[in-house]
Every structure is written in structure tokens, then in C-alpha cells.
Amino acid sequence: MTELNRRLVDFIQENLVQEGDDLVVDETTPLLTSGLLDSLRTAKLLNFLRKDVGVPIPAAKLDSENFQDVVTIAAMVRELETV
């Protein structure tokens, strides 16, 4: 697992999985179908990507396809980094 993927998995597990929810997040955990990414938690993830990872995600990129799981998010982030 790449360092970025590890950071994303850890952030989602510690900040987006709610107390009492025994979901264990890995690189391919479906973030939308699992109900994780509602509007507040989407905002938290985007703020983490901008502040901690240093890659702001433009609104135009906020498509479900880019946020299926950690793998697709990481691919989008790497693509934005090279822009």
C-alpha cells in the first residue's frame, strides 16, 4: 500500500467512521455504498486532502467515480498533483 493510500485509509478510519460502527476501512472499501461519504464527511475528507495532503480538489472533480474508494481517490490526487 502506498504512503498516500495508507494516510487516506487511516484518516477515513479515524475521522469518518462513526463511533459504534465496526466498519474496518481498507483501500477498496466502497465509500459511497457504505454510506460513509455524506455531505459533512465529504467536506472533512476534502479539507484533509487540501490541508494535510496539500492537494485541493476542485468542485469539477467531485464525481462519484473519483470517490468510490481510497484507490480511486489516490489516483485522482496523483493526477491533480501532476497538473
Add this chain to the structure above:
Amino acid sequence: MRYPDTYIGGVGAFVPRTVVSVEKAVAKGWYPAEEAELHNLAGAVVAGDLPAPEMALHAARSAIKRSGRAPADLDLLLYASTWHQGPDGWPPHSYLQRQLVGGDVLATEIRQGCNGVFLALELAAGHLAAVPGRRAALLVAADNYGTPLMDRWRMGPGYIGGDAASALVLTREPGFAQLTSVCTTTVTEAEELHRGSEPLFPPGVTVGRKMSFAARNEQFRQQVMPKGEATAALFKIQRALMEVVERALDESGIKPADLTRVAFMNYSEEIVEQRCMAMLDLPMSRSTWDYGRTIGHCGASDQVLSLDHLLLTGQLKPGDHMLMLGTGPGVTVSSAVIKIVDTPPWV
């Protein structure tokens, strides 16, 4: 949408003096202690049995007086409500027509939930610009949630309901502030978020069903659609919020860093920070959360009450920009940018 030569001439607010603190609500068992800690709200202003249209009249009178205009100057009255105003079927704006502006002013009620004032801004700006000679519009919002079938302490996730009224006088001639942009979009996939699994017929209130967006939101997440679809719809709301902000700032020719203050809805600290301020990369000190947490979520009035408060406390000076942002049932997402042109005469 950008509306040239559209100004705010007057602002009015009616905020009841009675505040019920979160501590008291927790002690009385009205509000869960864990929510008090999670959301860090302070209290809600409560109007008792003072009707919403009465509060609206107070706010409207104040806005007109401050604008220096006569009621007869008005070409439009839009009255935004989110909850029942008086006898069903009776139009609340007719109360203001009789008491204040007269019968020659086109008047109607706007029911677009908590972003009703944004819709009123856009409709009024367009109405005034459509025909030469139209000069001013009065926009009002008011609600009193202290009724049966509504519980202000369990109204929705991350907010408590406050009773208040607000008003704006929009003009074509220069006023103390300019409306540089107002934008609205609707995330139609999230339409059921505010009706949950409730039947469309008969309407809930006619069968005495209590109103709770918290319950309906939960039904939406759990039952209404497959979980993936429901979450994808909620995911799109944050995108829509970012888009209407980007558009309003572009149309106003400014960047987020140029914003002196941002007025979101009077929601929990976490929601205001994560969904609004951090999204703009701005500190909470530039939000109006410290004021908003003391009065509660006052329906469609939050952003105008914040504007009134900011002006009276000297937090907005000529040249400053303020962003107003809000969401409502639909799910409809709105933003507006105003630029302070001059210190208002009443401050």
C-alpha cells in the same frame, strides 16, 4: 447570477429577548447532553406566542425606516416562511400589505425553506431590473417554531430552531451595500432528503403528524434509496455548495481570502467549520458562528440577522465583502455576495 445596479438600502431584524440556553434544555431533558457537547451550540431565541407575521412587521418597518424610503416606493414584497404562519390558507404577506405597504405592491409568499431569502433576492433583483422605473423591493422572513407538531430541539441534525424575523430593502439606486451576485442550484437527487419515507398524501400536518427533518434525513439514509444512491446524493450537495460559492465569488470578482465575513446557517460548530469555512480555507473567526450559536437556526433569517449584527457591531466597513451561504429542502443550495459601499446611516 450577477445583477448590475442592485443595492441593499435597509436591513431589519426582530430577535426576541428571551433565550433558552442549551444548558437549560439539557437539564429539562429537551436536548441530549451528547448533542450539546458535539455541536457546541449555546441557545435559541424564543418568541413565545408572538406570531411570526407580527415579528415580520417589526423587521419590515425597521428595514424601511432605515432605508429612508416610503412604503409607497416599493414595487414588490416577498415573504419567506419555513413553518406555519397563521391560519392555514391565509397569506401572511397580506398582513404586511394591510399594515405597512398597501395593496398596490405585488406581494407573495416564498416557501423555499431555509434559503427562501436567497430565492427572494434573485426574484426581486430580476423583477426590479425587468422594467425601467421599478425602484425597490421588500424581502421579509419570519418563523415561530414554538408550536405543537414541531420540536425546536430536535428539528434537524446539528441545529436547534430559533424564532425571529428579518427584512431587506433591495433598491436600484445606490444603497449602503451592493448585491454583486446571488446563485442557486438544486441537487435533485436529494429531493427525498426532506420528506423521507412520509407519504405525499395526505399532507402530514393534516393528520397531526409531527415535523422532524432529523427523522426524515434518517429515513432517507436508511430506507428511501439504496445506501449507495442516497450517499451519492448527499455527496453531491457538498459539490453544489462549492460550485455556487465559486460562481458567486467569480461574478463578484473576488477570491475567498477577500471575504471579510461569511454567514452560513446557524448550525453546529463542526458543520460550519467543515462544510463552509474550511472549504473556503478561512478561519472560524471570519464566520458568524459565534453569534449564530446564541440565537439558533432562525429559518430563512440567519444570514440577514448576521448581516444586521455585523453592521451594528462594526465588523463590516466600506470595501468589505460578505458571503452568505445556505441550503434548504430540495435540496437547494444558495450563495450571495454583498459588498459594503458605505457605512449605513443607522449605525
